[in-house]
Amino acid sequence: MSAPSTDIAARRGSPLAIMARVVAALLLRETRVRFGRAQIGYLWAIIEPLGGVLVLAFAFQLIGRVPDVGQSLLLFLAIGMLGFSLQRRLTVQLGNAFDANKALLHFPVVKRIDTLIARSILEIATSLLSMMIIIAGLVLIDGAPPPARLDIFVAGIAALALLGFGLGTLNAILNAHFRSWRHIEGLISRPLFLMSGVFFTPVMLPSAVSDILAWNPVLHGIEWLRYGYYEGYRPDFISAEYLIGWGLTTTLAGLAAERFLPPGEA
Amino acid sequence: MIRLIEVSKSYKVGRGRKHVLRDTTLTFERRNIAVIGQNGAGKSTLLRLIAGAERPDRGHILTEGRVSWPLGFAGGFNASTTGIDNTRFISRIYGQDTDRILDFVRDFSELGAFFAMPVATYSSGMRARLAFAISMAISFDWYLVDEITEVGDDRFKEKCRAAFKEKLVDARILMVSHSVSTLRSYCDMAALVHDGTVTLYDDIEKGIAAHKQLMGLARSPGSTAA
16 A cells, blocks of 8 residues: 655655745745736836936936936936845845745745745846846937946846845844844945945045945945946956955855754744 | 654753753654643654754654645645635645646635635634645645644534545554544554653553653652652
8 A cells, every 4th residue: 555665755856856846836926925916016026226216317417417427327327226226125035035934934845945045036037127128228218328248247237146145145044033133234224225336436436435335245236237337437446256255155154044043033 | 654863852941941852763653643742742843843844953854755744733824815826835835736736625625715815814714624625635645733623514524534534544644632532533553752752652542541640740749759
């Protein structure tokens, strides 16, 4: 009556196959829960960064500022905003991943890492689509140039995504262990938008200021995107090693904490 | 077969630590096993360890075959989505044929139009029916049962018992229950969890007797002083 054990093992699948299955199921469900059945929900998520760009552009028009790089104000702001929101959305969404999936984590086949991977795929895909649509729109409508060095631009996106994943994983762990972390995180991250070069380049700032801002890895990421995008733009302080170092360190620390710390009850 | 190899598990209780397992090595053969022990001895934790829902502090747990989640709770549902969506999700994570599972659960749970409604609108009985139907739809080699509450009217309860007995032709059960008669009707051997150790009894009656003796001792600590 009992099946041979090899057959049972085959039915259960390898750990990697189980993980792929669970991540796929989480992805389908997250998409449905977050964006609803109507495709309009997803459309909103894609064009959301455009709202921020338009508000900033309006403010720039009022004070008569011109973009630090290039001719198109909208493009300059869009690159900053898209780069920033890629990193920021990952940090925030991964931070909530355990909490939002609490009910599903009752199923032993669902591991916490699966929820992080599923959310990362969803966020990165949404951000990429958002970038492509907004930048293509600006090229077509606003007469903005296409990216000069696409490979460097894409590498910058990857580095910012790595940072977002690392910070998001740490964020999730800290949320699980410290009840007040989400308030502290909110406080720390609030000035980040102002300090990340979304609407300026550090090149235009006095070196006393830009030297301090250079500690912010997100600023390196956004400048990296501009370096890839604009022909002949080469801000000398960008350090790819610095940004990637942040990304790798936070990712390794986050994954190690996820693996070796007890789940936490906050 | 389920093997525990040098497994230790403890958790914080107030200022101290409660040891559920201390360096425990044992093998559960393919039998129907009643997990017994006093309140707080760690019966549920043992099931959660075997299910893989919790990691041991030390040691390894090897399971052969597909092990269920600890049945008996209805907490694994996302309340904002429908019974159908929840069934689909669980069916996907266990690598099942989603259409077949949906058909079975729609029929077995008797939820009618509620199956397509958000789980938030369900009564606790309806949630339990959905949970039970899903666990019966998926074939496991081991069913871990933690205080399953019988739901519905007598006819539905009888249907649940019949479905479970049918599963147990091929599968085996590890069951926690306060009802000795429920344990007797499903299980033929016992695992007694007490003070960080697990003792196996080949005969469930011997296990129940040992458990009763421990309870007697616990109730009147003065009587042990000689």
